[in-house]
Amino acid sequence: MVAKPDNIPIVAMLFLLLFFTWLSIHKAVINDKLIDAGQDVENKKEAKELVYTWPDLVFSEFICTIGVWCLLLAWAIVLKAPLEEPANPVDTPNPSKAPWYFLGLQEMLVYYDPWLAGVVFPTLIIVGLILIPYIDTNPKGNGYYTFKERPFAITTFLFGFLILWNLLIVYGTFLRGPNWNFFGPYEVWDIHKLEVLRNVNLSEYIFREFGLNGGKLPDNPLLRESLGILLTIAYMVGVPILLARKWMKKTYEELGAARFYIMAVLLISMAALPLKMVLRWTINLKYIVAIPEAFFNI
Amino acid sequence: MPAPKFPEAPETVSRRTFVSWIAVGWVGFVSALGLGLTAVGRLFFPNVTFEPPQRFKAGFPTEYDVDKVDEHLKKAYGVWMVRNERGIYALSTVCTHLGCTPNWLEGEQKFKCPCHGSGFYKTGINFEGPAPRPLERFKIGLSEDGQIFVDKNKKYQQEKGEWDDPDSFLELA
Amino acid sequence: MAKAGFLESLRKSQAWKSIFRHGPPNNSRNKVLAVLMNVFLHLHPIRMKKSGIRMSFTWCMGGITFFLFLVETVTGVLLMFYYRPTAEFAYSDIIALREHVPIGIMREVHRWGAHLMVISVWLHMFRVFLTGSYKPPREFNWGIGVVLLTLTLLLSFTGYLLPWDQLAIWAITVGSNMARATPFLGSEGPGASLLNMIMGFDVVHSGSDAFCVAGGPRGGRGDSAPLLRFALYIYPASAALLMAVHLASTYDGGISGPFVRLR
Structure with a gap:
């Protein structure tokens, strides 16, 4: 159940998140040191150097595209797209899980009523994200990685995105079994587990x-x-x-x-x-x- | 030689006329837009949707064992028939949380929903997980030929105190 | 020698010149023209900040997302040759597609591409936040980005309804029940009786949303068509439109970093 093809994206996502979080913190630390040394990271000469879109950007886009296309083809050849039993309106699969990207929301529905977890909170997430640029008036950290210049913004976002969104997805994907009971990482998914x-x-x-x-x-x-x-x-x-x-x-x-x-x-x-x-x-x-x-x- | 006729001074549009025409324009525009949007919205809410028959026969009272949850009508009609010492009631198989179909767990004597883990007692009362209210019961009674009938058009909700209604429970002597 | 001569004369032919209306992009003028005169490339600005397009900076996630959107559109259109969006045929059409088509990886590409697109959109947002690229003058474009992210998730949601299997029917059941819990509007949301008193009926109730969203999964008729239209036409069309705006917005100030005059 845990190793089914539909769960591959979330495992990939997990490693990608680890890597990119590391990468951005790494780059932020370098920039923060430069800032501490009195350099103007935002306005230094290299930051404003211009290049032509053709060929500099177009070529790297081209390479990326080919890479992703190869990856996608290989993935499609190795793994069949899942298809469950035909729709049956009186028999719910046990456990019944949404695709991995909605499992954070599904887990939220366990704790809050549908009008909050299904309607109000998702709306607040979308509206809140849209409002970020208008709330965050800190002019620093525009266009480069940094932590020291905007510690509150970065911490809040990392908490929301990494913990509340992605960790909850991992929780819903791997630690929820039949009857939506909690199961430890190596526990057998026993339908009769009494909780x-x-x-x-x-x-x-x-x-x-x-x-x-x-x-x-x-x-x-x-x-x-x-x-x-x-x-x-x-x-x-x-x-x-x-x-x-x-x-x-x-x-x-x-x-x-x-x-x-x-x-x-x-x-x-x-x-x-x-x-x-x-x-x-x-x-x-x-x-x-x-x-x-x-x-x-x- | 007649003097050339000069064109009359161009008709001036008074401020009042101008404003009223603008108003007419806006009213027209907004109502056209509103009508269009209403038509689009109404498209998704037809007056009639087609559903299967909601009233059906459920066999004779003697077919049900005391203290058992009978599942033979679950697939076809979406009800559990539960017989206790006093009589029979028909429980809806739709979870009151978000509409999945719970499973009856005989060993634990509870209905358990696979979607978000709501749990209900045999009576239909919710006691665990996120379900906000008990399972619904349907209208039940005896028809003339002695068979039980269940009518899903009429439902009874515990939190509204409707389970006291005699139609929500088939009393058996 | 002869080959070079052939290429040379080809480049000077009327046909070639009518297609590529400028010389090879090896000088500034032609580099500008290469982007400007190509309908696809001209969504880009002509020049960009070197620091802003470095791969270690952008992770290329926005570009990958755009590419995956194109892949989904093309494979989606191709799949429609085999697929009829009704509860009666949907499932058997998918089975037929799997069994009758040689090298049948079209659905696989479509399915995994959609998953990949969700990942790349999230990482794109992650990067844009961490580099502070939503700050002025790009506040509005960030907002469009959030809407596009929501559209991507809606597209994915409607996408997995299409095969009308167990995943689909229970996803839409849970989804339409959540809609019913909408405050004021839904028949089972807080304040439902308030609006009911004013309007005389529930705006979103079990009958209407079942039809509106899925055509009544419980009703037995189980026609999944109405919502599937959103997946097939309305969401992709709106996403395409917004994507054009999203990309073209990089005209003012490039994709990231402090504002620099680019044109």
Whole structure:
């Protein structure tokens, strides 16, 4: 299952990522040293030297094209394109996995409800990416590899792209087996593996476990979920304000209110995924706010 | 020799006329665009879609064993028939999370979905994984010839308190 | 000697001159003309920064992505000779393609090329971010790039629906159920009853999205045609259009680095 042809791209991607991350850090370190030595990397003479597109660029494009075409042909000859059983609307394969590039999203659906994991978060990813150039007003590091001149931008992006996106894909591809249970790297995919995953909502924790209201859940959903709603508001509104006033005061002054708060909301939305994952693994928390009557679960 | 007739002074367009024509132009443009887009959008939402019959016979009550989940209608109609001591109910085989078909695991006495790992008790109540609400039940009853009928047009949701409805459960003495 | 003479006279022939309307690109003027007068090459600027086109700098990922898009388009069109996009025929057409066509690697090239394109797009974005190449004056082009990346993933998604196998039907089932959870618009999303009160019906509900997205995978009719049109015509067309804009945008300031007057 793990060694099926459809998984080759993600293995390749893994090695490519390692290589290119190394390469870019390597180049960034060289440039950072030059900058420390007082050189203007951005405006040095070599950086502005012009060459003709023909032949300099066109030829290297040509070589690349031939290389990729050979690779693709070899790949196509060695491995047949997979084809599963004909579509059957009442029999779901077990496990049922999306292609590797969507497995991060599929894993996200385990922790968040579809309206968040399937709609809001993907939208935020796209919108957030588009907004990056308008949020990042740091004029340095334009057109060359560097780390020292933009440590925050690079760290955030590497965390999002390498950990949240690609590591989650690896997790979904190799560590999720039948019934979407967790399986270790060398564990056999046993369909009958018994895993107790009894999930508990925050409101159930408060009223059942701590015995508030005599151990009974209140009938009014707003009252029942009041703590969860308060926590969510505190996280979405309070944390950005705290960031602006306390922890990232300097950034706030540089960016101005609008830019800063957009960035802060995007950042804490990004952080919401690992947070909920940890809560699920440690205390089996299902929903912070659970109002299934209105399809509103967080 | 008659004096040459000079052309009359060109008709001036007043500010008011100009503005109103511009307005007419814009209204026309926007409504044409809106109509076009509506037509494109509506193309994807036909009034009728074709679905198989939703009401079917499910055999006699004696065919079902107490405390067993019967799967023989799963493939054809998408229901599990579950018999308990008091009677029978028809559970939908569609996961309330994202619509995959869970599997009944006899050893663990639970329905388990292969897509995102949601788990349901035999009653249909969700207890693990991401499913936000219990499996749905369908309308069930006895027809005149003594056979059970299931009607998928009418569904009953636990979180709305609909499982108390007598039509959602076939009481057997 | 005779051969050189032949080449010489060929170069001077009317036919040759009508095709290649400038001399060999061995001087500045002809190098400029080589790019300028070729409809494909002229998506490039005429001159570029040497530091910006070095392979160790660009990883060539953007170029590879563009090439793979062309490969997907060509192999996709060729595959359509054998493929009918309906639930009735789709699967058997793929089987037939596999069994009746000698040297049958067209579907393989198409499939693996699509995977490769996803990888190259991601790495291209990775590189552009790490070199800060989204910074002014290229902010808008980065945005177009993000849209193109999304389109690549949508194309891949619709692409693997085409064979109408188990992967396809469950992918579209999960996909259309997610659409139903859209806040306000979907029948099972938060705020659904709000819009329902105003409009009197759910905009995206099980009946409509099943048709809209897949033609009702649960309904038994299982006609996968409607969404497949997106895969076959609409997504590729919009991707091609945006790609032209994306590439032509390098006119102002090259592909990376500080702005330098290029023309």
